[in-house]
Amino acid sequence: MSTYDYDLFVIGAGSGGVRAARLTALDGKRVAIAEEHRVGGTCVIRGCVPKKFMVMASDFSHQFETARGYGWTVDASFDWKTFLEHKDVEIARLSGIYAANLGKAGVELVHGRAVLKDAHTVEIVGKGRTITAERILIATGGRPWVPEGLPGIEHAITSEEAFHLPELPKRILIAGGGYIAVEFAGIFAGLGVETTLVYRGPNLLRGFDDDVRAHLAGEIEKRGIKVVLASQHERIERTDAGLISLLDNGLTIETDVVMFATGRIPYVKGLGLEAAGVALTEAGAIRVDGHSRTTAPNIWAIGDVTDRINLTPVAIREAVAFHKTVYRDTPSRIDYEAVATAVFSQPPVGTVGLSEGEARRACTDGVDVYVSRFRPMKYAFTGSDERMLVKLVVDAGSQRVVGVHLVGPDAPEIIQLAAVAVKAGLTKGQWDATCAVHPTVAEELVTLREKQTPSQMAG
Known part of the structure; x- marks a missing residue:
């Protein structure tokens, strides 16, 4: 009989963590999973799912414009609060499905922040509960990164707040040039917001094919988005008229909202990794081998917290490979080549x-x-x-x-x-x-x- 409370304890109930927990519990193991926010993680709660809803909502304005060329007369208006209500109801439904599926598989869901005390022990902060497990899986994902030393950065929001703005702004400046920045630029512009995209690099979507980068930059400007390249913030100032962004190229831009979409970093802060013997890479991600095992022999990590390919389907495949490797005696690795x-x-x-x-x-x-x-x-x-x-x-x-x-x-x-x-x-x-x-x-x-x-x- 095991001396531990659980065979597996998962920290983080996002797509990867939930998949690993369910598969392991369905194999008859004792499994618990901790989540400090809402079940579903970044993708379901504050990432790809609500963002796709926003993309679809914002694209209607372009479709209405196109429809006129086909002989349609369109008289339409958009209500931000109605959209938010419907979006939040659907997100709550999806989160509930994730939680229900965990329960059906026999996984105990622990609501709270789990912190490692040693390689086999976690503490649920503020709950007075300590849990032991034979194996631990870390799947805490990532969080937005912002330049903390930038004067006035406290006036800016990130993508996580953008999902819940109480009112749709008239003007927005988005700092960044990656996935999140260009997606939200299209969202806000499509909803009628005067949108400016500022990026410090020579072109958008660093790491993508150069033809793609150049083509997209030209196309989004046709949608009314102002693109300012090779520039970044020096400071942000709040005035009665709004927020003033002062850029290092001398431009001064006044908007109602400034949103930083300057990347995401692994969510490892305060997780207790050092106490458990889990090492980080130079970039601040959890160091893992080809089978997602950390430097602590009984602790694994999957998903964005490892900063390999930060995509939901990849995290899910890593979860399946972890389960096969550890609980099915079938060592499995993910092939990261040609991931669309x-x-x-x-x-x-x-x-x-x-x-x-x-x-x-x-x-x-x-x-x-x-x-x-x-x-x-x-x-x-x-x-x-x-x-x-x-x-x-x-x-x-x-x-x-x-x-x-x-x-x-x-x-x-x-x-x-x-x-x-x-x-x-x-x-x-x-x-x-x-x-x-x-x-x-x-x-x-x-x-x-x-x-x-x-x-x-x-x-």
Whole structure:
């Protein structure tokens, strides 16, 4: 008989933690999970799910505008508070499902902040409860990062507060150039807010393909978003008229709200890792091996707190691999190659595999690049000059398609199936042999025939 209270104790009831807890409990193990906020974690409560609802709500304004070109007369208005109410009801429903599924699996849900006291012991802060476990899994996710030393930063909000603004502002400045920044820029602009996006880098979406970055920057400006690159805040000042953002390029911008979307960091503060012998990387993430085991032999970590690929489906796969490794005697590792991702900007981005730059460094025989920029059929007679980008990156030696990059309508939906082909290692010839579905934007993926020439790439 085990001398511990539980076989497994999970800290953090997000997508990864919940999956690991449920699978382990269904195998007959004694499992508990602690959550200091709401069950569901970042994705369900303050991330991808409510954000996608906001994206869909904000995109209606663009659809109404397009509808006029098709002969529709549209008289519409938007009520922010009604939307928030409906969104919050759905989030509460989803959180309840997560909690119910834990209960059905036999997992004890502990509401409170769990802090490690040693490698086998956690304390539930403020509850007077200490729990022991044979194994511990850390799945606490990440939290927004803001520059704490910036004068006036206390006047700014992060994405977490943006989900609950009591009123829709008339003007907003968003600092950042990654997923969250460009997504919220599209959200607020679509809802009629005068939106400015400020980013310290030379272009948006650092780490993405350069053609994607340049194309998206141009397209979101067509949606009325003002983009200020190569600049950052020096300070924020509050006045009777609003918030004044003073930038290092000399610009002064007055808005009602300043939102920092400058990245997220692993949520490890005050977790007691040192007491348990759990080491961090130089970047502040929990150090793990290929099987998600930390430097403490009986403690594992998965998801954003490990800062590998910070996506919900990845965290879930890491949870499954943890369960197989530890409780099914089937050592399992996650393959992090060719993981597809989407940016729900407006227009959206879908990408999988290598960027052109990455491919040029990785492919010894060089690369072939195929690019198409065109106006989607939907906008043919609406007066819109929006363009779609479709790009294939091919290993010139093996002719494998190693990267697919899309910007435009339905890009996130298309990239999911394109990822299957990239993961399978299909060649450009096999893509070409696939008959097109016409008329669709996706058919460009199998009809691209002309490689970019050096002069086109330079241009």
